[in-house]
Amino acid sequence: xxxxxxxxxxxxxxxxxxxxxxxxxxxxxxxxxxxxxxxxxxxxxxxxxxxxxxxxxxxxxxxxxxxxxxxxxxxxxxxxxxxxxxxxxxxxxxxxxxxxxxxxxxxxxxxxxxxxxxxxxxxxxxxxxxxxxxxxxxxxxxxxxxxxxxxxxxx
Numbered sequence: 001x002x003x004x005x006x007x008x009x010x011x012x013x014x015x016x017x018x019x020x021x022x023x024x025x026x027x028x029x030x031x032x033x034x035x036x037x038x039x040x041x042x043x044x045x046x047x048x049x050x051x052x053x054x055x056x057x058x059x060x061x062x063x064x065x066x067x068x069x070x071x072x073x074x075x076x077x078x079x080x081x082x083x084x085x086x087x088x089x090x091x092x093x094x095x096x097x098x099x100x101x102x103x104x105x106x107x108x109x110x111x112x113x114x115x116x117x118x119x120x121x122x123x124x125x126x127x128x129x130x131x132x133x134x135x136x137x138x139x140x141x142x143x144x145x146x147x148x149x150x151x152x153x154x155x
Contacts, residue, residue: 031121035114040084048077049086049111052103059092060099086110 029043036046044067051066052058058066064074078101081087086107092098103111126134 028121032114032118035117041081041086041110045077045081045086046111046114048081049103049107052087052101053108053111057090057100057102060101063101081107 032046033043036043041049048063048067051063060071060074060078063069063078064071067074067077069077078087078089082089084106086104088102088104090100090102092100126137129137
């Protein structure tokens, strides 16, 4: 797609885009971190809660895979969330060695509160764009998301 542009121009645009992405991530993560600190959870713990919200339960192995961690590191995340009352662990009925992790009502409430704040923050940004720019922004992010999902799997 980019073959019609000079390599130096593409490189300069990528340099500028990397600065913008870093600044936006920093800004959004700082805002998100304030929200996360209210619930006393880290960003990885929040991501795990988000995964658990989408599923009935996840096993420790599934959690490790989704998070890109070892099972031991995933256990540490779950331990902390369980101590906060945000998740619950149970043994599977068919195999007592298998641990199933479920999100609790408090965990769901935390995820929903942070998500509401995030949507509000994004809405403020969208209000600065024209309707056409709003649609374009979403289309570009969806395209990037699809590319990353297909080409950059979890390690």
